[in-house]
Amino acid sequence: MLVISALLVSTSSIVYGLYETTYPWQTYRKGMSRSGYQPVSTPNTNNTLWSWSVSSGTVKNPVIAEGIVYVVVYDDVYAIDETTGSELWTVDVNGGSSSSNVGDRGLTVSEGKLYVGDQDGYLWCLNATNGQEIWHWPYAIPPGDINTSPVVANGRVYFGTDGGASGNNYLVALDTSTGAQEWQYTAPDDSILSSPVIDGTWIFFGCDDGKVYALNDTGNYAILKWSKVTGGRVRSTPCIYGDRLFFGTSSSDHSVFAVNKTTGQSIWNFTLQSYYEIAYSLAVADDIVYFASPSRYVYALNASTTPGSYSETSPGEIVLWRSLQFTEYTLRSPAVTNDKVFLTADHVLHALNINNGLKLWSYDLTYAYDEGPVVADGRIFLADSRYLHCFGDFYPPNTYHYPVVGTGYEFTVEIVANATCQAFDYSNLESEMKLTYNLDANWDNNHMLMSNITIPHDMLGGPYVLTVDGGGPNSIEFDSNATHTTIHFTYLHESHDSHDIEITGTSVIPEFSSITILPLLMILSLVMLALLKKEKFGN
Numbered sequence: 001m002l003v004i005s006a007l008l009v010s011t012s013s014i015v016y017g018l019y020e021t022t023y024p025w026q027t028y029r030k031g032m033s034r035s036g037y038q039p040v041s042t043p044n045t046n047n048t049l050w051s052w053s054v055s056s057g058t059v060k061n062p063v064i065a066e067g068i069v070y071v072v073v074y075d076d077v078y079a080i081d082e083t084t085g086s087e088l089w090t091v092d093v094n095g096g097s098s099s100s101n102v103g104d105r106g107l108t109v110s111e112g113k114l115y116v117g118d119q120d121g122y123l124w125c126l127n128a129t130n131g132q133e134i135w136h137w138p139y140a141i142p143p144g145d146i147n148t149s150p151v152v153a154n155g156r157v158y159f160g161t162d163g164g165a166s167g168n169n170y171l172v173a174l175d176t177s178t179g180a181q182e183w184q185y186t187a188p189d190d191s192i193l194s195s196p197v198i199d200g201t202w203i204f205f206g207c208d209d210g211k212v213y214a215l216n217d218t219g220n221y222a223i224l225k226w227s228k229v230t231g232g233r234v235r236s237t238p239c240i241y242g243d244r245l246f247f248g249t250s251s252s253d254h255s256v257f258a259v260n261k262t263t264g265q266s267i268w269n270f271t272l273q274s275y276y277e278i279a280y281s282l283a284v285a286d287d288i289v290y291f292a293s294p295s296r297y298v299y300a301l302n303a304s305t306t307p308g309s310y311s312e313t314s315p316g317e318i319v320l321w322r323s324l325q326f327t328e329y330t331l332r333s334p335a336v337t338n339d340k341v342f343l344t345a346d347h348v349l350h351a352l353n354i355n356n357g358l359k360l361w362s363y364d365l366t367y368a369y370d371e372g373p374v375v376a377d378g379r380i381f382l383a384d385s386r387y388l389h390c391f392g393d394f395y396p397p398n399t400y401h402y403p404v405v406g407t408g409y410e411f412t413v414e415i416v417a418n419a420t421c422q423a424f425d426y427s428n429l430e431s432e433m434k435l436t437y438n439l440d441a442n443w444d445n446n447h448m449l450m451s452n453i454t455i456p457h458d459m460l461g462g463p464y465v466l467t468v469d470g471g472g473p474n475s476i477e478f479d480s481n482a483t484h485t486t487i488h489f490t491y492l493h494e495s496h497d498s499h500d501i502e503i504t505g506t507s508v509i510p511e512f513s514s515i516t517i518l519p520l521l522m523i524l525s526l527v528m529l530a531l532l533k534k535e536k537f538g539n
Contacts, residue, residue, distance in 0.1 A: 015129055017067020018083040018398050018420060024065040025374040025381075027108040028149030029281055029333070032198040033240040036283030036290075038375040042337045042351070042392070046363040049379065049390040050085030050442045054078075058369050059383040061102070064376035065109040066128065071388055072102040077116060077131065080388065082376065083395045085442025086420045091131035093124055103147040105195055105371075110152035113176065117146030117159055121168070125157075125179060135179035144168035148205075149195040149237075154217060156182060160192030160205055171196060171205060173217060185215055185222045195237040197245070199261065204245055206234025212247060214264060226264035230257070232277070241284040241303055248278025248291060256282065256291055258303065268305055270319075273312040280371060281333040283341075288320060292331035292343055298323040298357055300341075323357035326350075332372040335380075342380060344368040349382055349391075363391070394418060397450065404429065404459060411459040417451040419493065433460060433505045439491075440498035448474060449493045453503060454486040461507035468499050 029036045053059075057073040064070070068088065069080045079088040093102060093116055106117035114128040121143045125134045144163025151158050156173045163169045169187040174180065187207050194206030201217040202225070210230050215222040232251020239246050245261040255271040256278065272278070276294035283290040289301040295312070300320040310318045328345035335342045340360065341352040349363040366385035373382040379392030397418040404411040404426045415421050419441035428434040439451060455464070462485055466476060473489040480486075491499060 015068075015079065015088045017081050017088075019067050019377075019395060021065055021067055021082060021376055023375070023377050024109075025376045026063055026065045026110060027151055028061075028063075028105040028195050029237060029239065029283075030335075030374070032151050032153055034195065034197045034237050034281065035239050035241065035285065036281065036334060037285035037336045039285075040337050040375065040378040042340050042342070042375065042378055042380060044360065046349075046351075046361045046391060048363075049392050049394065051390070052080050052085045052087065052388045052442055054386050057386060059386060059388050060370050061105060061107045062370075062374050062381045062383055062388060063107045063109055064374065064381065066112075068128070069376075069381060069388065069390075070107055070109065070114060070128075071383060072107060072116075073386075074101050075118065077102065077107070077114070077126070079128075079131065081420060081442075082379075082390075083398070084420050084440070085388075085390060086440050087442075089131050091126065093118055094120065094122070103145060104193075105149035106146060108150040108152060108157070110157075110176075115150040115152070115157055115159075117148070117150055119145040119147070121145055121161060123150065123157070123159060123172075123174065123179075125176070137174055137179045137181065143170055143172075144191070147191075147193055151196050151198050152176060153198040154201060156217070158196045158198065158203055160187075160194070160196060162191040162193055164189075164191050169207070171203065171213075171215065171222070173222070183217075183221045185213075185224075187213070190233075193235045194247075197238050197240055199240050202261070204238050204240070204261070206236060206238060206247060208233040208235070210234065210251075212238065212245075212259075212264070214245075214261070225262075228257075228259060228264045228266075235277075235279045237281040239282055239284050241287070241289075244303065246282050246284055246289050246303070248280070248282060250277030250279065251275070254278065256289065256301065258289070267307050268318065269309055270299075270301055270315075271309065271311040280331075283334045283336040285336045290334045290336055290341055292334055292345075294331070296326040296329060296331060296345075298326075298331065298334065298341060298343065298352060300354075300357065321355075321357045323352060324359070332368070332370075335373050335375050337375055337378075342373045342375070344370075344372050344382070349373060349380075351380075363389075365389075400424075402426075406430070409459075411456045413456075413459075414454040415451065416453075417449070419449055419451070421451075429460065430508055433508050435460065435503045437501050438498055439493075439501060441493055447493050448490050450488070450490045451501065452486055452488050453501075454484050455503070455505070456484055458483070458509050460503075460505040461509060462505055464506075465504045467502045470500075470502075 078090045103117040108115040114126040116124040144161035148160040170184040172184045173182040188209040190208035197204040203215045212228045214225040230249040231253035236248035255269040258267045287303045305318040347365045351360045370383040400415045402424045419439040423438040425436045468491045476489040
């Protein structure tokens with residue numbers, strides 16, 4: 001039995017992102033409909049917020065939920081803070097017992113669980129907060145590789161397997177609680193590399209046998225509702241919009257198809273002039289289908305156009321706009337937002353105006369091996385060789401509250417920072433009148449960051465001395481009232497660095513601490529002596 005081993009966290013660690021993800025991208029192409037659309041506005045410049053990197057390997061498959069970005073490198077899964085780019089933990093998915101990598105689209109997050117498919121044919125279910133294994137499938141001989149993205153619905157996780165001509169090509173449904181297999185649908189002896197799409201109990205996927213399949217999950221088994229024959233293998237993951245299913249094909253079709261999702265009947269098709277394969281996935285939003293053509297154009301097609309056949313040479317009414325031809329050759333799957341279309345072409349990230357396809361900005365990459373960018377909370381995340389980049393605006397500062405508890409006293413220290421605050425320590429409070437904490441962020445350029453700390457006077461009295469890594473901060477201000485002092489300071493944060501903050505006071509006054517016991521005893525002794533004298537002279 002394979003075992004997942006955590007590399008950077010203890011078995012009891014629970015790690016959360018600084019901020020919850022308001023607009024997540026939880027699986028390949030965002031969600032179970034695989035739309036590739038995020039309803040947010042996005043950056044107008046190519047400024048990077050942070051970059052995270054590994055020393056070797058290729059970063060792939062970013063998905064984002066609950067303030068955490070999950071990526072894979074070989075057979076390792078990394079959890080990275082969405083806000084700062086700080087690494088939270090990593091796990092070796094197969095425990096080092098195999099060199100098999102995670103599948104090409106193998107990550108999905110749902111309801112606190114992280115689903116990981118690998119190229120040994122195993123599906124792993126991990127705790128999304130610490131990477132611990134919950135269950136894995138199968139328990140015996142593995143089937144084909146899992147190179148599709150799992151998708152979760154109806155209390156089940158669905159995925160396809162890739163056994164090629166040797167067989168073991170299945171669409172599989174597992175119980176999300178136990179990992180028990182509910183059913184499997186056997187495809188012909190050809191690979192399933194098109195990830196499943198879910199609409200209620202209906203499941204759609206493409207296959208290398210040249211067909212698109214529609215199944216219905218009855219609860220006990222899957223029923224084939226229809227299959228559509230195309231002119232070549234279907235590796236483009238379909239997407240759903242309204243009553244229609246959209247996908248790309250190869251070989252003699254080399255087309256984008258719109259079909260009725262209930263019957264599989266063709267509504268329209270848009271055919272490329274040359275015999276290109278449309279292997280990358282489409283995006284759909286607001287009744288528009290976006291796709292990157294191998295002929296190096298990005299197209300915006302009217303999803304509700306008049307039924308019929310269209311082509312690059314006779315587009316008719318279907319083409320809303322076509323971008324200028326790209327100089328790069330490999331255009332990958334687009335991600336669409338309220339104002340832009342994002343995609344990678346060879347080693348460049350492009351941001352296009354959603355209304356006309358004109359280029360707004362670009363960013364040179366090392367090389368984007370992955371299919372393309374993803375969008376969460378209005379920020380762009382992109383795997384680029386051994387890097388993961390985040391493009392967008394700074395997050396607002398986060399507020400932390402730390403209890404300081406001793407014998408007979410309890411206080412709260414408030415820290416505000418636009419970095420990750422960690423390792424708060426008050427163990428030297430009474431002995432050295434000292435507090436310490438660490439600030440960590442992963443901005444890829446030098447930035448002037450800030451932090452505030454609010455200290456109760458009754459816990460630690462001033463005047464105070466604050467140092468950053470043993471030296472002075474860039475600027476510092478003190479704001480005091482009758483009960484508390486807030487220290488405001490800024491410091492220069494260099495790339496991928498962390499900083500130790502130390503605050504020293506001049507008095508410690510916890511109510512029953514060892515420092516105050518002696519004065520209390522002296523006062524009590526004087527009071528008792530006075531009472532005894534009064535009693536003596538009174539008599």
